Amino acid sequence: MGNRVRIKDIATKVGVSTALVSYVLNGKEKEKRVGNELVKKIREAAIELNYQPNQIARSLRNGSTKTIGLIVADIAIPFFGQLARVIEDEAAKSGYTLILGSSDEDANKQNSLINTLSHRQVDGLIIVPADGTCNQIANLQKRGMPIVLMDRYFPELNVSHVCLNNYQASYEAVGHLIKKGFQQIGMIAYQSGMIHMRERIGGYRKAMETANLSEYIKVIEIPYHFTRIQTEKTIEQFLDDNKEIEALLFATNSLTTAGLNFINKKGIKVPDQMGIVGYDGNEAFDFFYAPITIVEQPLAEIGTKSVNVLTDLISDPTKIIKYDLSHFLNIRNSSS
Amino acid sequence: MGNRVRIKDIATKVGVSTALVSYVLNGKEKEKRVGNELVKKIREAAIELNYQPNQIARSLRNGSTKTIGLIVADIAIPFFGQLARVIEDEAAKSGYTLILGSSDEDANKQNSLINTLSHRQVDGLIIVPADGTCNQIANLQKRGMPIVLMDRYFPELNVSHVCLNNYQASYEAVGHLIKKGFQQIGMIAYQSGMIHMRERIGGYRKAMETANLSEYIKVIEIPYHFTRIQTEKTIEQFLDDNKEIEALLFATNSLTTAGLNFINKKGIKVPDQMGIVGYDGNEAFDFFYAPITIVEQPLAEIGTKSVNVLTDLISDPTKIIKYDLSHFLNIRNSSS
DNA sequence: CTATTTCGCTTAAACGATTAAGCAAATTAA
DNA sequence: TTAATTTGCTTAATCGTTTAAGCGAAATAG
Missing domain, CATH: 3.40.50.2300 (Response regulator)
Incomplete structure (x- = not known):
């Protein structure tokens, strides 16, 4: 972009100072009492020369x-x-x-x-x-x-x-599962100290405790950098170790995807053999034979x-x- | 970010000109023969004051x-x-x-x-x-x-x-369908004059012609701004009007999604009643009972x-x- | 007719960095 | 000893805008 037109070029063409040009192009011609004729000339010159303001220079000067x-x-x-x-x-x-x-x-x-x-x-x-x-x-x-x-x-x-409000969201999601008759509800989460994950797990725990299901609380936390395959393997291990689980709450979309993929492969029937609730919708889940209940974020x-x-x-x-x-x-x- | 530290602040602290500071911080101390002691002092001052370069000023000056x-x-x-x-x-x-x-x-x-x-x-x-x-x-x-x-x-x-190379991609995708025995192959595309869509359609046509299936060429082009519902309706109409179609090539991911959704609802069996190839993969399609053949882009x-x-x-x-x-x-x- | 105000414009500094040019002191060469 | 070179630094212009301050001339007031 070599041949850029500057305010100075307009000023030179019209025969005025750069200040006037700046005032006019910023719509301050009234406030700064610029003559009507010059306003017109400056506007025309700007269009004719195809002036494009340099936002970098403006930023430097304005501090924003x-x-x-x-x-x-x-x-x-x-x-x-x-x-x-x-x-x-x-x-x-x-x-x-x-x-x-x-x-x-x-x-x-x-x-x-x-x-x-x-x-x-x-x-x-x-x-x-x-x-x-x-x-x-x-x-x-x-x-x-x-x-x-x-x-x-x-x-x-x-x-x-x-x-x-992740706590509330998990709490209600698990409450819903319980109301539907599920009791041995497990949770698949990410390994993270971050509040959103702690609260999603916390809401799950609280809901289980409130329903006197504390003994069935089972959470697995999967490291973020696990591949899809590692994730599926981990979920498989988790379900093998806890064959009594009747329903799962997945803490994120990608965990749901991985989990469903595994459940699909194993031929586990949803929701008869396994109830499912996941966070964050995805067109994908429309194609799962049992459409997935979702905690939707606004x-x-x-x-x-x-x-x-x-x-x-x-x-x-x-x-x-x-x-x-x-x-x-x-x-x-x-x-x- | 009011209290920003400038090169000038470092210069003042060390007691040199801004030029020297700039040279040192840009690693030109050898080239510009800055004294070893000052180099050290400038570096230390920069760290001590937590100097953060202003990329805007640099951009203005450097033109990049x-x-x-x-x-x-x-x-x-x-x-x-x-x-x-x-x-x-x-x-x-x-x-x-x-x-x-x-x-x-x-x-x-x-x-x-x-x-x-x-x-x-x-x-x-x-x-x-x-x-x-x-x-x-x-x-x-x-x-x-x-x-x-x-x-x-x-x-x-x-x-x-x-x-x-969209032409080639469609050509091969349709060739594949033909080889698998499909003959009455339709295409669901977007209404667009853009080359990628023209070529996707063109490759489809060419493949059909090459296989002497010109008479079965059927393309519908859906406006980009159609809603999901409108899109499904349009596809439904298209299939109603062309009940003989045995397979479909979808020109984009979202068209595939809409199409499969409709096919799902109608209970049309894939691939027995309808063969499917789509552009651009999506985890979604893993959950469709028949995994979808995909034209994958690199x-x-x-x-x-x-x-x-x-x-x-x-x-x-x-x-x-x-x-x-x-x-x-x-x-x-x-x-x- | 002079003093004041208004009008319409220009000057020049500023934003923060980079860098060519220049200058004095120290060093080396002749 | 003088000239030339090298060393180590500073000065000041520049990038393109914005805008406070200022300055004649014209208009108005007294």
Whole structure:
């Protein structure tokens, strides 16, 4: 893009100073009392020369890039892709553009992403924080960066967040299974110290305890970096070791996929031999012979709220806003 | 981020000029013969003050933002999410960061995205172009912007691209169905003038003609903005009008999903009553009782090549590089 | 008719970094 | 001893915008 047209070129062409051009192109011609004729000439010259403002120069001068950094676990995962899309649209409404990064739930990657984005002077960050990155977030906040944590947060930190009320969601999901007559309900979760996973497991436990089913509590936590095959093997081992299990709560979409795949192979009948509830829907599950009961997250609300909270923080960095949104339990055949 | 540390703060602390600090922090201390003691002091001061370079200022001065704009149809669609991820990683290897936009296959949206990104001085663009945006791309190129078209391109334009060889892919997919004994093969496509769809349809036609099955050629083209329900209705109508059809080629993942959903509801048996081949895999299809034969695209290759071509173009804007990559026909039960 | 206000524009600094050019002191060469 | 070179640093321009401050000329007020 060598032959870029600058404000100076317009100024030269019209025969005025760059200040006037800037005033006019920013719509301040009244306020700055620019003569009507010049306003017209400047506008025409800008169009004629095909002037395109340099947002970088503007950012440097204004101290604001009109840019939001979004760090998710992996943009290839539909859940985050869908969130990113909502965020993109909502951000655009306020003139913000998205800079994207995937952390792979890895603290080091997240750290370098945060550095990259903050060097690029993003006006704020929406982060799906990885396990063990509490300090990173705390430091960021101390340095005055507007941050919104999404999907999970650190209870020990006073940072804005927009998340699901995971405890309540699991509690109700398991309650539903119990009401349907299942008692020996197991849970397949990810190995993570992060609050969202702890709460999903906690809600499950609480529901079991409340129904006097504590003795049947069985949770397996699968490491995030396990391959699909390793995951299926682990689930197989878990079910072999606990043949009495009648129903399963899966803590994420991909765990549900892996689990169903295994259940399919083994010829286990859903829901007769095994009741199923999973987090986060997926077109995939429509094709399973028994449509799957799903804990649905309000994706659009999570995305828009995250952006709105962030723009609030950008204008007032002292604010702290926290949302724990409600799920919707979409009941289908797999749990009846 | 009010209290940012600038190079000037380091310079003041150490008692030198900003030039020296810049030289040292950019590793030019040898070349610029900076004294060993000062090098050490400057490094220490930078760490002590927690200096974070301002990439915006650097970009303005250097005329390069180390930023790539990525415009896809919709980042929420897993195909594009996966591509975005590959691109993100490959770009990071060369120090580039991604700025993201979704066009919804809409020419106007794409236009404003291109403007936004080019005002932000991206060093280059990877675009999945929307229908009817040939002029936009041509203008961009004329203005000297490095561009790589991905997934589709404009044959009438001499612009770099990385795409699938869609003609070949459809041709082989249909050839496979014919070899399996299907004759009355229909195709469900999107209504689009874009080359990728034309070629997918063209390859289908050619395969049918080659096998002397021209009389059975039946294609329906569904508008992109149809809802899931409208799409299913349209497919239903198509199959009602053409009850003799024995097999279907679906031109995209979401069409396959809609189609299978309908076929499921109607109780049509796959592959006995209907053979199926679809583009682009999806975990969903693993759960369909008959695993679906898929035209798989080399996602990783498309993504990495796109980035590599773009960085090539950035260093030499006169280059034009075109890739038409090969698919992999993953044959499963739905087509045998 | 002079003093004040308004009008319409220009000047120049600033944002934070990079880097060509230059300059004094120290060193080496002749 | 003088000239030339090397060393180690500083100065200042630059990238493209924005915007406070200022300055004549014209208009209005007194």
